[in-house]
Amino acid sequence: MRMIYNDAFALETHTQPADTLIDASSDVRLRSLTITVGNLCNLQCRMCNPFSSSRIAADPIHSGWFGHRSDRDESKDIESAYAEIIESCSSITHLQISGGEPLIIPKIHKILQSLIDSGRAQNVVLMMPTNCTGVGDPVLARLSKFKEVHLRMSLDGHGPANEYIRYPSKWSEIVDTIIRFKGLPHAKLSIGFTLSALNVFEVVRTAQFGDAMGIPFTFGVVHTPSRLSPNILPQATLEQAAVEIDDAVDSLTLNPSKRELRAISRLLRSFARQDREENEELWTKFVQFTNDLDRSRGQSIEASLPDLVTSLRVEKGPWQRNIFHILPKDRATPVSKAS
Ligand code: SF4
Numbered sequence: 001m002r003m004i005y006n007d008a009f010a011l012e013t014h015t016q017p018a019d020t021l022i023d024a025s026s027d028v029r030l031r032s033l034t035i036t037v038g039n040l041c042n043l044q045c046r047m048c049n050p051f052s053s054s055r056i057a058a059d060p061i062h063s064g065w066f067g068h069r070s071d072r073d074e075s076k077d078i079e080s081a082y083a084e085i086i087e088s089c090s091s092i093t094h095l096q097i098s099g100g101e102p103l104i105i106p107k108i109h110k111i112l113q114s115l116i117d118s119g120r121a122q123n124v125v126l127m128m129p130t131n132c133t134g135v136g137d138p139v140l141a142r143l144s145k146f147k148e149v150h151l152r153m154s155l156d157g158h159g160p161a162n163e164y165i166r167y168p169s170k171w172s173e174i175v176d177t178i179i180r181f182k183g184l185p186h187a188k189l190s191i192g193f194t195l196s197a198l199n200v201f202e203v204v205r206t207a208q209f210g211d212a213m214g215i216p217f218t219f220g221v222v223h224t225p226s227r228l229s230p231n232i233l234p235q236a237t238l239e240q241a242a243v244e245i246d247d248a249v250d251s252l253t254l255n256p257s258k259r260e261l262r263a264i265s266r267l268l269r270s271f272a273r274q275d276r277e278e279n280e281e282l283w284t285k286f287v288q289f290t291n292d293l294d295r296s297r298g299q300s301i302e303a304s305l306p307d308l309v310t311s312l313r314v315e316k317g318p319w320q321r322n323i324f325h326i327l328p329k330d331r332a333t334p335v336s337k338a339s
Helices: 060-064 075-088 106-117 138-144 162-165 171-183 203-212 233-252 255-273 278-296 306-317 330-334
Strands: 032-036 094-098 124-131 148-155 187-195 218-220
Touching: 032 330, 060 278, 075 106, 094 148, 106 138, 148 171, 162 171, 171 187, 187 203, 203 233, 203 255, 218 255, 233 255, 255 278
Parallel strands: 032 094, 094 124, 124 148, 148 187, 187 218
Antiparallel strands: none
C-alpha cells in the first residue's frame, strides 16, 4: 500500500530495524508499532509500483515502466520477528499495518489472531489502509475484536473511474465492503484519495460519495512516478478542476472533507502557475504509459475518464495513441512505436 495511515498516531514511534528491537530482557515499552508485510496485493493501481503490488510485479507491461521486475517478499524474513515483538511487548496499544493489501495477507491475519487469542486485541487500536476488495466475513469478524479499527479506504474516483485507476477492482464490491465496514463496532473510516493526473475531476464525486455515507475524505498526492503527478496536466485543465472543486465545497456536510477539497483546489492552482514547458517530456510519458496499460488491460481512458479527456482537448487536442511497449499481439499485426 502506498499511503500510510497516521491518524491518531501521536505516540512515540521506534524506527529501528525489527531485529534490534527483539530483546525480551530489555526494558523496551513499545506503545505503537508499524509493520509492513510484503507486497501481496489483488490490485494493480496505475500510480502504484512493483515493490508495493505483487500483481504489478507480475505484469511485464506495468512493471516494465520501472525498468525491472520485483520479486520482493520480505514477509518470509520478518514474520517471526514481528510476531516475537508483539509477543514480547504487552505495552503495544497502536498497531499500524501496511502491505500490499493488508487484509488479504495471511501472515497479517496470523498476527491479528494471536492478539485475539491472547486477549490483547481489546486493548489495541488497529490502523491500516485497505482497497476494500477481497474482504470476507472471517476478516470482518477478526477486525471486530479490536478496541478500534481505523480503516483508510483507498478510493481514487467514483464508479468506472475508480475501476479504471484501481484495476481490476469492481465498484459494486467496494460499496458492499464499505457498508459492511460501517457495521463494525468501533470502526473509524476515512477515504484515502490519491490525487494524480488521472483523477482531478474525480475529487468532487468521491468526496460527495463519502459525504453521503458520513465518511470523511482525505488525500495524498502522487509525486512518483512523476509521469502521473497532477502537475504534468495543462494549465487549463488544472484551473478547470480547481473551479469545479471550489463550486462543490459548500455542497458537502463534513467539515474535514471541505478542508481537504479547499487544499486540493489551492494545490491545483499552484501547479497551474508553474512553468508548463518542463513537463512536456513527462506529458509524453503519461500518454504512453496510459496507452500501454489501456491496451494490455482492455481499458480506455476516453470511456472511463471522459471529463479529463474532454478538458485535455483544449490545450492538447484529441487524445494521442503513442505507446511505449509493444504487446505480444502487436508482433502479429505490427504497430508503429511512437517516440
Ligand atoms: S491496492 Fe493499489 S495502491 Fe495499494 S498496494 Fe495494491 S496496487 Fe498498490
